[in-house]
Amino acid sequence: MKPYCFKPACCVKGVVSFAGDKSIAHRSVILSALTSGKTQIENFPSNKDCLATLNVFKKLGLRILYEKPSTVIVFGKGPYGLRAPKGPIFIGESGTTFRLLLGVLAGQNFQTKLLAGKSLSRRPMRRVTLPLRMMGATINALRKTHHAEPEEYPPVLVKGGNLKGIAYKMPVASAQVKSAILLAGLYAKGQTRVSEPLPTRDHTERMLKLFGAKIKVKGKTITINGEKKLISPKKIYVPGDISSAAFFIVLGAILPKSKITIKNISLNPTRAGIINVFKRMGANIQVIKPLSRKAASSEPIGNLIIRTSILKGATIKKNEIPFLIDELPILMVAACFAEGKTVFEGVGELRVKETDRINSMLKNLSKMGADIQVIKKQSSEGIVIQGGKGLKGAALQSFGDHRTAMSVIIAALAAEGNSCLDDIGCISKSFPGFLSSLKSIIS
Ligand code: S3P
Numbered sequence: 001m002k003p004y005c006f007k008p009a010c011c012v013k014g015v016v017s018f019a020g021d022k023s024i025a026h027r028s029v030i031l032s033a034l035t036s037g038k039t040q041i042e043n044f045p046s047n048k049d050c051l052a053t054l055n056v057f058k059k060l061g062l063r064i065l066y067e068k069p070s071t072v073i074v075f076g077k078g079p080y081g082l083r084a085p086k087g088p089i090f091i092g093e094s095g096t097t098f099r100l101l102l103g104v105l106a107g108q109n110f111q112t113k114l115l116a117g118k119s120l121s122r123r124p125m126r127r128v129t130l131p132l133r134m135m136g137a138t139i140n141a142l143r144k145t146h147h148a149e150p151e152e153y154p155p156v157l158v159k160g161g162n163l164k165g166i167a168y169k170m171p172v173a174s175a176q177v178k179s180a181i182l183l184a185g186l187y188a189k190g191q192t193r194v195s196e197p198l199p200t201r202d203h204t205e206r207m208l209k210l211f212g213a214k215i216k217v218k219g220k221t222i223t224i225n226g227e228k229k230l231i232s233p234k235k236i237y238v239p240g241d242i243s244s245a246a247f248f249i250v251l252g253a254i255l256p257k258s259k260i261t262i263k264n265i266s267l268n269p270t271r272a273g274i275i276n277v278f279k280r281m282g283a284n285i286q287v288i289k290p291l292s293r294k295a296a297s298s299e300p301i302g303n304l305i306i307r308t309s310i311l312k313g314a315t316i317k318k319n320e321i322p323f324l325i326d327e328l329p330i331l332m333v334a335a336c337f338a339e340g341k342t343v344f345e346g347v348g349e350l351r352v353k354e355t356d357r358i359n360s361m362l363k364n365l366s367k368m369g370a371d372i373q374v375i376k377k378q379s380s381e382g383i384v385i386q387g388g389k390g391l392k393g394a395a396l397q398s399f400g401d402h403r404t405a406m407s408v409i410i411a412a413l414a415a416e417g418n419s420c421l422d423d424i425g426c427i428s429k430s431f432p433g434f435l436s437s438l439k440s441i442i443s
Contacts, residue, residue: 004435005420006412008393011255011308014441017263018245019045019070020238022430023175024203024266024299026053026096028236029064030104030183031211032074033057033082037232041072043264044238047430049094056101059085060112076232079186084110088155093117093354093429096176099128102158103180106137107187109161116154119354119400126152127172128180135163135184135192165190165226172349173322175200178222182208182215188226195221200322201271206298210236239266239301244431246274246327247406248441252306253283254337254414260441262304273323274331275304277316281338284309311338313387318346318380325349329407332361335385336370337414344383351381354429355401358383364408367394368415393417402429409434413442 020043030053032039044050046069054064054072061083063075082104091098091114098116102125105112116123129139129152138159141152165188170177178194182204185192199220208215210233214225245262252260266272267289279285289302311334316324321344324331328350335342350357358374358381365372371386393415398405405427412419427434 001423002425003420003422004424005418006409007418008415009255009413009442011257011443012252012260012441013258013443015261015263016248016437016441018240018265019043019047019433021241021266022047022049022243023096023201023271024207025050025238026100027179027203027207028238029053029057029072029074030100031207031230032232032236033062033076034079034104034186035076035211035230035232036078036081037076037234039074039076039232040235041074042070042235042237043240044070044072045241046070047432048092048428049097049430052092052094053097056089056091056097059089079107079229082108085112088113088115090115091120093120095120095123098154099125099176099180100183102128102132102156103183105158106132106135106160106184107163111157111159113155113157121154123153124151124352125154125156126150127174127177129156131166131168131177131181132184134166134168135188137163137184160187163188163226165192167193169195170197173198173200175204175322179204182222182224185224185226186213186228186230191223191225193221193223198319198322199270201268203268203271203299210298237297239297239299240264242266242272242274243326244434245304246330247410247434248437249274249278249285249304249306250330250334251410251413253278253309253311254334256308258308260306262306264301265304267300267302270323273320274327277314277320277324277331278334280314281334281342282309282312313338313340313342315343316345321346321349326403329357329361329403330410332365332372332383332385333407333411335387336365336391336411338387340388342385342387346380347383348381353401355399355404357401357404360397360399360401360404361407364396364404365391365411367396368392368411391415393419395419396421398423398426400426402426402431406431406434
């Protein structure tokens, strides 16, 4: 545990750019690993989660070079070039690595045991194991009953091969589940069709197209043809991570006399939902896009300029949630500085992130004096924040969760009085440079 104390900041000014997007970086390694060629990945982030993905593919027998600070070279050996690992693979805390990898391993003719760290070992896996079993994979996981429902957790033992395509209606809106099924679909006989209850981030679909997969997207249904070889695009550029930028976007808007320019950020509409919502809340954000498309990126990229803003409350609808799922904690902070009521509808998935983020944000923001309530309506949960009164400094807790930690640090910088946070070590899961980037813009 690394505790840290913060005093309020007066204002922020400057230009910031961010390491590559975590979601896109995972996918760039995974797809490169399945080609028969060499792929150079630029602007690869050095956070713990993405390093976990590199480590896994090394354990599965691939040569991967990591040229610091941000270039990764993957030497693919084809779709069946992965080798059975020497022992169980420890994934650490990366849920994206764990779930997407299950999709790849479902197609492999060998057995792998995946182990997870403390927090990931408490996160649900049945949403992935269920459809992969329907496709023909043999999967054993730790079974427990949760709220009278059967659930599965790491460790997971998977033995793949001989998959057949399925038509699957996903019960939860999850890009990780969708991606795992599509990756398994690459190995399946025939077509695999997956339908989402709500659209989620589409990085996998975009990148599969870049790698030459036969994939079709029609509304909320994605179809992929199996047994089609992926072709390396040779180079991939990973745009800056909007989920990291989100903390700076909010800080720039809520502090007085502030202006920040954010460069080379991913502006994928299925991912950058925070921009639309925050604009609706009155944020002064200028979007400059598209920049000349960087070589071999399947994603739209642009710059943002954020200035001090007068924020007002807004309603964030259930169907918008998947496009800003990871930004909800920082949007809750923004809502505390917005005049009037902000309502977040259908946020139940926050309960199964690195920590229960409804609980972690409720506890921290309440301590800081926020008027925040959790509302339950049948099976759906929402959050209501009555803002406009600002926040005051407090003793804060990360709950071991990177996004809770970064969100409450932003809250502390805009609060009245000093705050201390019990642990900042967890931030390196997604954004090891967070504090130094912050320091570079605080005047
Ligand atoms: C991710 C999808 C989201 C998100 C996570 C990354 C991805 O999770 O919260 O941080 O890269 O596909 P879910 O699929 O569980 O919603």
